[in-house]
Amino acid sequence: xxxxxxxxVVVTACKAxxxxxxxxxxxxxxxxxxxxSFCGATISSFTSVSLGPPPVISFNLRTPSKTLSGILKxxxxxxxxLKADGHGAAIAQAFISGNHEEAFAxxxxxxxxVGLGIDTSSQRPSSYGQISPPLxxxxxxxxxxxxxxxxxxxxxxxDHVVIIAEVLDVFPSFTxxxxxxQLGPKxxxxxxREIAKHDPGLVYCxxxxxxxxxxxxxxxxx
Numbered sequence: 413x414x415x416x417x418x419x420x421v422v423v424t425a426c427k428a429x430x431x432x433x434x435x436x437x438x439x440x441x442x443x444x445x446x447x448x449s450f451c452g453a454t455i456s457s458f459t460s461v462s463l464g465p466p467p468v469i470s471f472n473l474r475t476p477s478k479t480l481s482g483i484l485k486x487x488x489x490x491x492x493x494l495k496a497d498g499h500g501a502a503i504a505q506a507f508i509s510g511n512h513e514e515a516f517a518x519x520x521x522x523x524x525x526v527g528l529g530i531d532t533s534s535q536r537p538s539s540y541g542q543i544s545p546p547l548x549x550x551x552x553x554x555x556x557x558x559x560x561x562x563x564x565x566x567x568x569x570x571d572h573v574v575i576i577a578e579v580l581d582v583f584p585s586f587t588x589x590x591x592x593x594q595l596g597p598k599x600x601x602x603x604x605r606e607i608a609k610h611d612p613g614l615v616y617c618x619x620x621x622x623x624x625x626x627x628x629x630x631x632x633x634x
Contacts, residue, residue: 417617417624418456420504423471424546425482425489427451447516447526450546451478454507456616458491467579469559472572478512480573483561489577490545491557494614496623499552504614504621516546524550547583554613555584 427449457472469491473480483489494500502522506515520526528546547556558581565576612623 414619415617417615417622419458420454420456420494420500420614420616420621421458421471422452422454422492422494422503422507422548423473423479423483423489424450424452424492424548425479426486426545427478428481428485447513447520450516450526451482451512452492452507452515452546453477453479454504461576464578468562468576469557469579470574470576472569472574474572477573478510480575483575484563486545487561488545488580489559489561490547491559492548493554493556495552495554496612496614496621497552499550500554500614501552501621503548503552519548524548524553555582557582 453473455471455473457470459470461468461470479489492503494504503519503524506518509515516526526546526548528544544558549556557579559577560580561575561577567574567576615622615624
């Protein structure tokens with residue numbers, strides 16, 4: 413299978429506790445960054461199951477997994493989609509090991525923004541439902557998918573779990589000025605397909621990070 417290209421993304425969630433932050437944190441304005449409260453993993457099994465609506469995606473996680481525990485506890489998680497460049501590959505490599513705190517800290521030290529998507533309608537959320545999972549932004553990030561797990565559809569396969577989730581929202585990458593690149597109404601009809609037009613995605617093949625290059629036209633079969 414090493415010669416088969418696999419898409420590479422980073423899945424992020426909050427740890428599997430009711431309030432995954434230090435007790436002294438009482439306001440959403442104080443939440444970023446607290447890397448000890450985040451978990452994440454690089455995955456190469458990400459795929460689109462259905463364009464919906466709503467869109468449905470899937471990927472695999474090896475068990476036991478802190479990231480899986482966080483997803484099961486809170487329901488929501490984020491897919492950080494990586495660009496096919498050196499920055500994207502560096503982010504993917506940071507989340508290969510199981511040291512979640514160090515992975516987030518390493519990405520932040522490299523100049524990337526690491527934090528939470530906050531629902532500003534509440535200054536002090538009493539449940540995780542008001543806090544969006546952690547996200548990464550900066551060089552090497554194509555965009556983000558905010559997802560809701562569908563645990564009743566999970567499949568146990570050996571020492572892995574196949575995770576099925578619906579996409580709640582799609583956030584393309586930030587511009588150089590710090591604003592979101594906005595998708596038009598037609599693009600939002602099929603966000604998983606349209607986000608791919610902005611930047612090529614990172615893939616893993618032949619034991620190295622790479623990208624899909626030139627398109628190939630099929631030969632004609634009479």
